[in-house]
Amino acid sequence: MVLKPFQTDALNGLCSKDQLDLLDSVDCLRSQGISHYVSLPQIIVCGDQSSGKSSVLEALSGVSFPVKSNLSTRFPTELVLRKTSQTGVSVSIVPHQARTESERLSLSGFHEQLEGFEGLPNLIENAKAAMGISTHGKAFSKDLLRVEVSGPDRPHLTIVDLPGLIHSETKQQSASDVELVQDVVQSYMKESRCIILAVVSAKNDYANQIVLKLARAADKKGNRTMGVITKPDTLLAGSESEAMYVSLAGNQDVEFRLGWHLLKNMDSETGEWSLADRDIKEEEFFSQGIWEGMSRSLLGISKLRSRLSKVLLGQIAAELPSLIDEIEAKSSACRSRLDKLGDPRATLEEQQLYLFHLSQAFQSLVKAAVDGTYNDPFFEDAKSGPGFQKRIRAVVQNLNLDFADNITRRGHCHEITDSKATGPISNDLIPITRERFIDRIEHLMKRTKGRELPGTFNPMIVSDLFLEQSISWEAIARSHVHKVWNAAKEFLGHAAAYVADVTTSQTLFQKIFEPALNHLLETLNEKTTELLTPHQRSHPITYNHYFTETLQKLRNERHQNEYSKIVKQFFGVSSLDTPHYCGRNHDLHQLVTDLVQRTEPDMNRFACSEALDCMEAYYKVALKRFIDDMAIEVIEAKLISPISGIFTPVAVSVMSTDLVTSIAGESEESRAQREQLTKQLEVLSKGADT
Numbered sequence: 001m002v003l004k005p006f007q008t009d010a011l012n013g014l015c016s017k018d019q020l021d022l023l024d025s026v027d028c029l030r031s032q033g034i035s036h037y038v039s040l041p042q043i044i045v046c047g048d049q050s051s052g053k054s055s056v057l058e059a060l061s062g063v064s065f066p067v068k069s070n071l072s073t074r075f076p077t078e079l080v081l082r083k084t085s086q087t088g089v090s091v092s093i094v095p096h097q098a099r100t101e102s103e104r105l106s107l108s109g110f111h112e113q114l115e116g117f118e119g120l121p122n123l124i125e126n127a128k129a130a131m132g133i134s135t136h137g138k139a140f141s142k143d144l145l146r147v148e149v150s151g152p153d154r155p156h157l158t159i160v161d162l163p164g165l166i167h168s169e170t171k172q173q174s175a176s177d178v179e180l181v182q183d184v185v186q187s188y189m190k191e192s193r194c195i196i197l198a199v200v201s202a203k204n205d206y207a208n209q210i211v212l213k214l215a216r217a218a219d220k221k222g223n224r225t226m227g228v229i230t231k232p233d234t235l236l237a238g239s240e241s242e243a244m245y246v247s248l249a250g251n252q253d254v255e256f257r258l259g260w261h262l263l264k265n266m267d268s269e270t271g272e273w274s275l276a277d278r279d280i281k282e283e284e285f286f287s288q289g290i291w292e293g294m295s296r297s298l299l300g301i302s303k304l305r306s307r308l309s310k311v312l313l314g315q316i317a318a319e320l321p322s323l324i325d326e327i328e329a330k331s332s333a334c335r336s337r338l339d340k341l342g343d344p345r346a347t348l349e350e351q352q353l354y355l356f357h358l359s360q361a362f363q364s365l366v367k368a369a370v371d372g373t374y375n376d377p378f379f380e381d382a383k384s385g386p387g388f389q390k391r392i393r394a395v396v397q398n399l400n401l402d403f404a405d406n407i408t409r410r411g412h413c414h415e416i417t418d419s420k421a422t423g424p425i426s427n428d429l430i431p432i433t434r435e436r437f438i439d440r441i442e443h444l445m446k447r448t449k450g451r452e453l454p455g456t457f458n459p460m461i462v463s464d465l466f467l468e469q470s471i472s473w474e475a476i477a478r479s480h481v482h483k484v485w486n487a488a489k490e491f492l493g494h495a496a497a498y499v500a501d502v503t504t505s506q507t508l509f510q511k512i513f514e515p516a517l518n519h520l521l522e523t524l525n526e527k528t529t530e531l532l533t534p535h536q537r538s539h540p541i542t543y544n545h546y547f548t549e550t551l552q553k554l555r556n557e558r559h560q561n562e563y564s565k566i567v568k569q570f571f572g573v574s575s576l577d578t579p580h581y582c583g584r585n586h587d588l589h590q591l592v593t594d595l596v597q598r599t600e601p602d603m604n605r606f607a608c609s610e611a612l613d614c615m616e617a618y619y620k621v622a623l624k625r626f627i628d629d630m631a632i633e634v635i636e637a638k639l640i641s642p643i644s645g646i647f648t649p650v651a652v653s654v655m656s657t658d659l660v661t662s663i664a665g666e667s668e669e670s671r672a673q674r675e676q677l678t679k680q681l682e683v684l685s686k687g688a689d690t
Contacts, residue, residue, distance in 0.1 A: 041316040041323070042160055043308060044188045047199030048209050049164035052230030055265035056199055057161050059278060059301040060308070061149065074133050075141040076184060077161040080148040087151040089114045091123050093130060094144040107131070107143060142184055158312065159197075162188055165210040182214070189218035193319045195258070195311055196225040202245050203234045212254060226258035226311065228304070233264055237289050246290055249298060258311060261304050262286070262294070337501070348657060351664035355652045358508070361499040366644040369393060369491065378498050392491040396484055396640060400631045403480040411476055411623065413469050428472060434612070441465065441608040454603040457611045463539045465615040466622070474532055477630055481524045484635050488643060489517055507663045508647070516646040520639055527634045535626065540618045544625075550617040 047053035061081050078094075091114075095107040110130050112123050124145075131141040144160075162185050166178045189196055198215045200206045212227075219225045229249055235242040247253050249260045264282045279301065285291065286299045297303055345351045365378055372393040380387035382394075389395065415429045416437060432440075441461070450458045492513050496505040534541075564576055645651075652660075 040191075041193045041195075041312070041319045042158060043195045043197055043312050044160045044162055045197045045199060046162050046185055046189065046215065047164060047211050048201070048204075049166055050203075051164065051199045051201040051209070051211070052263075052265055053161070053164060053199045056197075056228060056230060056263060057159065059263065059265060059275065060159065060305055074128065074163060075131060076144045076163070076188070078144055078146045079159045079161060080146065081158070082148070082150040084150040085152055088149075090148045091127055092146045092148075093127055094146055096142040096144070098142065142180075159308075160188065165214070167210065182210075185211075186214060186218065189214060192224075193315065193323070194224065195315055197228060197308070198225055199228045199230060200248075202229055202231045202241075205241075206245070206248060206254070216254075222254075222256040224258070224315075225256045226307075227254065227256055227260040229260060229262045230265060232262055232291070233285060242290060246294070249294065258307075260298065261307065262291070262299050263301055263304065345664055348660060351660050352652060352655075354664045355655070355660060356649050358499050358504075359647050359649045359652050362495055362647050363644055365495050365498065369495075370640055370644065378495070386494060389487070389490045390494050392488065392640070395487045395491070396635060399480065399484050399487060400635065403476070403630065404627045406480075407473065407476045407627065408623065411470065411472050412619065413471050437612060438605055438608045441611055442604055445604065445608060445611070452607075454607075457607040460539060461611050462614045462618060465611065466540060466619055467536060469615065469619055470535055470622070473535065473626065474528075477528055477532065477626075478525070480630065481521075481528055481634065484639060485517070485521050485524060488520075488639055489513075492517070492643065492646070504663065511659065511663060512647055512651075520642060523638050524634055527638050528630070531626065531629050531633065535622060540622070542618065542621050544621050548617075550620050554613045554616055 045053055045057060057079065061079050090112065092111040093107045095104045099107065107130060110127060114123065127145055131143045131145075133141050163181045165185060166181055168178065188194060196215050196219060198211045200209055200212065206212060215225050216222070227248070229245055232242075232245060235245060244253070249262050251259050264285045266278045266281065282300055286294075291299065297307075345354050365376065368374065368376055369379075369390065369392045372391070374382070374391055379390050382388055382391060410429065413428070413430060414432045414437065416434055417431045444464065445457060445461055448458055448461055448464070452458050493509060496509045496513060499505070500508060568576060
């Protein structure tokens with residue numbers, strides 16, 4: 001590496017102290033490795049191989065790397081440039097997260113500082129060797145080489161230089177190298193806080209250069225990409241290619257929000273030259289031909305330094321609030337996952353203690369959910385699917401209401417109507433007129449006659465009618481039981497996943513929760529059968545005054561309808577809802593006679609009508625009782641109340657050694673996950689402190 005001094009007025013006063021603190025803070029975060037977990041505001045330099053990318057960096061920074069002319073950047077390189085009174089250089093390696101722990105420790109230990117620049121080439125070669133890059137070995141690395149250069153003639157700028165994109169494999173660069181470089185570049189480009197500096201060579205058609213395609217894919221709207229055109233001196237004056245690149249520089253063909261910039265760099269074969277020589281040559285070139293008419297703000301390295309510094313500072317300032325929030329959110333998530341994993345548990349005592357803590361947390365969640373106290377973060381947002389599923393009391397309340405509504409609307413076999421329709425009204429309901437229903441009852445009464453007098457009926461006929469009318473109860477009730485049981489199962493799954501890590505929660509659910517739930521389902525079905533039995537096999541029994549009230553109400557409604565028909569017919573009116581003037585004399589004695597004679601002359605049909613009224617009244621009483629019994633004695637008593645006892649500290653204390661170990665014993669995966677999360681939390685915590 002060679003450091004070339006340069007002086008430019010554009011650097012003076014470029015950054016205030018606060019702005020410099022911002023840059024330093026982000027650089028500090030990156031050096032801690034936080035960029036593996038959180039996207040950091042930064043400028044990344046991308047381009048195809050031989051696009052002049054290295055010359056752009058050298059002109060920007062005054063730093064050139066001693067690489068062979070036929071080779072390009074082999075690893076991401078972070079150039080940290082700071083304007084200070086003291087000159088200094090330090091080189092370190094930030095290992096990629098894919099490295100093993102031992103490799104990370106070894107690479108992180110590589111950190112050298114120099115007061116002079118003579119030993120830099122050897123230092124860079126040593127860093128490459130540490131990353132495993134050699135002529136005959138690995139050609140590229142994902143590790144980050146961090147080079148910090150400070151001095152009185154440096155700009156305040158941080159740039160990440162990425163390996164040049166390869167079009168095809170060669171003897172020196174395999175197909176896997178081509179893929180590796182593209183993966184590295186794309187991984188940086190996709191970070192939402194990165195500013196992409198896409199370097200395009202005017203020596204080739206820009207439509208064929210990979211970097212623009214990748215930049216467009218990562219930044220579809222072009223909001224965070226700036227294009228840089230190099231080697232404009234290779235274009236023939238007045239040619240179509242020159243006009244095409246002038247249009248490109250004017251942000252007309254490939255449009256980026258940050259626009260384009262033009263640079264004319266020195267030929268690498270020219271020999272020794274200073275940055276001052278380079279700037280003079282560049283100024284001369286852009287002062288003639290078609291370039292003379294372009295805006296000066298788009299030309300030359302001095303203007304590019306200024307643009308990039310302002311862009312980077314603006315990006316950092318804009319992204320800082322969300323960056324802080326993201327670090328805090330990921331730190332919180334990391335702590336939560338570590339809490340679920342718990343402390344290391346190699347011994348039986350540690351495993352039992354872990355299960356004690358889990359059972360206590362589980363019981364606390366279940367009690368809150370059953371009581372309907374949804375203050376714990378576990379319950380999330382009620383408007384979300386999982387958030388509602390976790391509110392088991394609300395879920396059960398709604399399912400009980402649905403059951404009550406469903407069995408009320410669909411629980412009876414026959415729907416008595418005024419129409420002559422005979423097909424199902426909805427689902428399994430069979431419409432039938434009252435007269436037709438009485439016909440069916442009359443037929444049934446002939447087959448069940450006992451010692452009853454004419455005009456009366458055998459009380460057991462009500463039992464037969466009720467059994468037929470309530471035939472759908474069992475299917476509806478058992479369906480309701482399964483719905484509530486499944487809701488409880490979903491709730492317990494969420495609770496297990498919340499209090500424990502993935503592996504432990506799955507084992508806990510499989511070995512403890514599922515057997516308990518299956519036992520509860522058996523109990524629920526047994527209790528449902530117990531409640532259904534009196535309605536299916538016993539004779540009607542009720543001492544509820546609602547029965548007589550309902551029976552009287554049914555009869556009164558029917559009598560009112562019959563009386564209304566007679567009165568309307570006698571007075572010749574169509575409705576009794578409005579007052580009517582009777583302008584002639586009426587024989588009211590005839591009206592009384594008609595009202596008296598409305599009684600059913602057929603004693604058997606009268607008895608059938610009375611039986612139907614009794615069945616309807618009893619059905620309503622029995623239905624109300626059954627709905628309440630299902631909610632209280634089945635759902636509440638046999639499912640909701642017992643679920644908190646599925647997993648308790650007492651249950652943990654009597655578990656067998658094998659069961660404790662199978663649930664709480666740590667797998668290699670859990671141990672590795674704890675190590676990874678601990679490392680991640682350490683990095684994020686350092687970042688938060690920064």
